[in-house]
Amino acid sequence: MPNASTRPKRGRRTRRQPREDPARNELVSRSLESAQQCLFNQDYGTAFVHYLLVLNLAPMLKDFARESFRFTLFKWADELDSVGRIQDLFNCFEQALELFPADEVILNSMGEHLFRMGFRDEAAGHFHKALKLKPDYPEARENFYRVANWLVERWHFLMLNDRGRNQKYQQAIQKAVERGCNTVLDIGTGTGILGMCAKKAGAAEVFACELSKTMYELACEVVTANGMKECINILHKKSLDMEVPKDIPHRVSLVVTETVDAGLFGEGIIESLIHAWHHLLLPPQVTLTFKPNRNCTGRVIPAGATVFGMAVESVEIRRHHRLCVSEVGGLSLGAVGQLHSPVSCTAEADDSMEPYTTERLSRVPGGYTALTEPFRALDIDFNNVKELEGLTSREMQRLHLPVTQEGNPDALAVWFQLHLDQESSLSTGPQEDTCWEQAIYPIRNPDCVALRPGDQLVVEVSCRDAYLRLCSVAAVRDGREVRLDRHHPPLDPREPGTNPNPDPNPNPTTPTPTPEAELCSALAGLQTRQSAAKEAMCVLECSEIALLNNTHYHQSFRRALDTLLTGDLARVRENGAPADPPNSSSSTAATATTATTTATTTATTTADEDLLYVLDVSEGFSLLSLMAARHAHVKAYSSVEKSRHQDVLRRLAGANGVPERRLEFWLNQAEDDQAPLKRPSREKLWSAIILDCVETCGLVRQRLMEKASLASCLLEEGGRVFPERIVLYGMLVESDTLLLESAVQGQEPTLGFNIAPFINQFTVPVHVFLDFSTLDCRHLSESVELFVLDLMTASANYTNREVKVRATSSGRVTAVPFWYQIHLDQEVSVSTLSQDSHWKQAAVVLQPSLEVHAGDWVRLAVQLHKSSISMSARIDDEPAAGDASVAMTTS
Structure with missing residues (x-):
């Protein structure tokens, strides 16, 4: 048999050219023509189907048709979104990505839809892919930064940079493993640092679980980079869904976790530990058969916690949680009723209310004053399952706290000491240099009752729904108890107290629809839509409460509006020429109205054709439209959406002498989110349009310049966009504080583990919600x-x-x-x-x-x-x- 190597080599054959298929070419040509015709007719769904057929049959046309295909996809996706066909929307994007898997624009657009619908992990993946394809793509970069703030919250960086915290956890884990707890489960592993500490300490088996897909993938990368991929088994799963032997082969002897927030129980540590004791942890007095002569009971790190609190006075906290002024921009707020933030622990609070918020007291602008000594609110043993199970049924504890300092009780500040074991603990107190903030329980105190030494503050402590709830319910002076969560006479006749008397809610008539205006619709449509969830009580966001308390802001708007509505525009209409040189956009948008307007004291004497129209498209709750409507010759439109907030504006309008017909709610005139909105009249354009330009967090609002461009086209001659600049x-x-809050600073704070390069992928270069006045x-x-x-x-x-x-x-x-x-x-x-x-x-x-x-x-x-x-x-x-x-x- 001849050697195979002696066989003659075959010559290279010339690749055959694909044969022309006339029928196929005809189909492609006709489908492409149909797609373009459908696109011209704005039949985007049919156009999309034709483009899919063309590009599947003739891939060589991809470059030629890419832009038109993108445009068709995005328009069709918007239509599907508007009618709630979400699955069809994503199917279209998946079909598009099969054709253009490396198209950064399509990836970014799909990510935007995913993010808006709450699929943040998936959205992050698409933004990240788009950035890898085009690192300088600004839209994808901005979107990735936005989603990164959701997926990897800033406290991750602070926590990992907190070497003291990391060391204490490492030491407690080391001691537990040395004492025989050598099978470990890390619940809520995050970056995997505690699991790696257990493995480094000598644990035989280490398991970890993480619910967030982003953090799970990050932990897998970190563990691999540190050479522990084969030693630590990480599950993308909630610990409550884990079972033995399905997820882990047997019960473990040690659970480590740091699923605690500023209020201790807010991340569900009680529920997860109860489940762990029943299903995942060794019960007490169990001998580990695979390690002779070593006995170990199941245990948890941290072993327990002690909760502390104190009453504080803080102007900053107060102005974010309750109304502190009686007049805003010339409007009396006596009829506003009870407005407060969505943070409340009162008995009437429902599921929409949060029991607490968080602050770093050491950096609160204006500081704070402690009105009581720190008190012990609660003790909990995480290694006692019966105590954990009985937490929610504990009787409410009623504490009487001696007042040590005169002041207004604005909140209870709460922190805790986390007992890792019998020898080591961590404190989250306001005086500690720690990565934790403190939990803040605002005190309702509608009449601003001031406390003084010798008084007692009555605080109720409970753990309803496994949340730690503290409520300051009363103050006691000379044996007399006065409730703080409802109106009452002052404790002392010499002390001031207000008692607003809300007017009954008038029954407004439904606004009469007016003709359509496409540009006005587009402008109002740029408003960020809020949830239409039903509310049990009238509450405002903390930032909206602070806005109402910002008297300088409203006084400034009142001055600017008065100047325009009673001065500049009046001169324009009288003279038929603008008071100032017109800008190009306003001069091309409308012809000057020559009718003379005379300001009168009542709206009944003002003809409709002489009215000035003001549109306020501020985000959230705003009084600016009502401030404008106080002028007799003005009709104002508000973009306030929530019905209860509209009711508040109606009450205020009635109490301040503003007729109902002079204040309308812009978004009420649309049947649904996609319906065209209406203009105020056929002849008139807007005299003033008020834009909300800066987000509370400190960034320029998205699409601001698009709004401004539309607004300037909608102004009458001499009209103005507020603000103008x-x-x-x-x-x-x-x-150094900003560095520590923005990125992990090398391997030293993370105990030598290589974590920084992986989590720092989620570093966002712009730090928001910053208090510059207290920044170190x-x-x-x-x-x-x-x-x-x-x-x-x-x-x-x-x-x-x-x-x-x-x-x-x-x-x-x-x-x-x-x-x-x-x-x-x-x-x-x-x-x-x-x-x-x-x-x-x-x-x-x-x-x-x-x-x-x-x-x-x-x-x-x-x-x-x-x-x-x-x-x-x-x-x-x-x-x-x-x-x-x-x-x-x-x-």
Whole structure:
């Protein structure tokens, strides 16, 4: 038999060209023509089907048809979304990604739909893929940063940077394993650090579970990178769904967990531990047969906790949780009734209410005053299953706390000591340098009863629904008890107290529909829709309460509106020419109205054709439309959506002499979210449009410039967009705090485990909800103007700007905090940095930091893309003539 190697080699055959198929080509041609015709007729569903057929039969046409296919897909997806065909929507995106698996625009769009519908893990995956395909794709980058804040919350970075906390957990786990607990389950593993501590301590078997898909995948990467992939079995599962032997082969001897929040029980640790004791943990007095002569009972780290609290006075907490003013912008609030935040532990609170919020007391603007000594509220043993099971049925504890300091009781501040074992514990107290915040239980106290030494504060403590609930129900003075959660006479006749007397709710008539206006519909349609869930009581978000308490904000708007509605516009109508040179958008949008308007004291004497129309498209609850409607010659439209909030505005209108017909609710005029909205009249355009420009967190609102462009096209001659201009200011600072809250700083704080590169993928360069006044930082420069947005003339704006800033001190520039001066007109403005502002600030964290010396010039490159602000910094070697210089690129 000849050797195979002696066989002659076959020559390379020429690849045959595919044979032309006339019928196939004809089908492709006709389908492509049909797709384009359907697209022209706005029949997007049929066009999408034709494009699918064309691109499957003729893949060589992908580049040619890509843009049209994308456009068709997005339009068809919007239609499917509007009628609730969500599964069909995602099926279309999946079909599109089969054709274009590397199309970053389609990936990003699908991620946006997923995120909006609550599928955050899946959305993050699509945004991440889009960024890998095109790292400089701004839409995907902004979306990824937004979803990253949901999936990997900022406390993960603080916790992992807390070396003291990590070390104490490691030591407690080490001791438990050395004492025989060598099979371990890490519940809520996060990055996997506690499971890795157990393995490093010598545990024979380590299991871990994590519910979040993102954190599960992250933990798998971390464990693999640290060489423990074969030693730690991680399950993408909730511990309550785990079973033996389905998920783990046998019961374990040790459960480690840190599923605790600022209120201790808020992450469900009680329920998960009860389940673990019954199904996953060894019961007491069990001998481990696979390790002779070593006895171990099942146990939990942490072993237990002690909860502490104290009553505090804090203006900052107060103004976010209850109404503190009786008049806003010239409107009396006597008829408003009881408005409060959705944080309440009162007996009438329902499931929509939160029992507590959180604050880092050491960084609360204005500080706080302790009105009582710290008190012990609760003890819990996590190694006693009967105690865990009996927690929710414990009798309510009623405590009488001696008042030690005069002040207004605004909240109970709560923290705990976490007992890891008998020797080691962690405290989350306000004086500790810890990664935890404190739980804040606001005190309703509608009449602002002041306490003084010698009084007693009555606090009720319970654990209904396995939540820790503390409620300050009464104050006691000289044996007299006065409730704090409802109106009452003051404790002392000499002490002030208010007792609002709500007017009955009038029965408004339904607004008469008016003609359609496509641009107005588009503008109002850009409003972020809120949930239409039924509410058991009239509550406002904490930021909305703070906004109502911001008297300077409302006084400023009152001045600016008065100037426009009683001065500038009146002169325009009398003279037939604008008071100021018109901007191009308003001059092309409408012809000046020449009818003379005379302001009268009653609406009945004002003709409809002489009315000025004001539209307030602020997000959430707003009184600005009602402030405008106080003028007799004005009809105002509000975008307030919730019926209970509309009722509040109606009550206030009646109490302040504003006729019902002069205040209407814009979004009530649409039958559904997609229906066209209505204009106020055929002839008139808007005299003023009020935009909500800055989010409470400190960022520019999404799609602001799109709103501004539409608004400027809807103004009558001389009309105005409020605000007309926004100026962004910033400052160079050195702040280790911002670094620790933004990224894990190497392997040292994480006990030598390699975690930072993996979790830092979710680092977001812009730190939001920042209190700059209490931020631990060094100022390295004066404040400087960074950016200007002109809302009246959107075409005059730019997208990039370079600013030269002079360092006044030497140090590391780690961040650039920023805030806004919001100019309502040429003379009136409000700042988001003011002490009574309802806004927080934000900061761009620089990676890496920039070393500077006093006198150095730093060149900041500032970019604004939609609502996303980015900055980079470098030392500028060029000499500068002035204190600051700028260069800009017009969009």
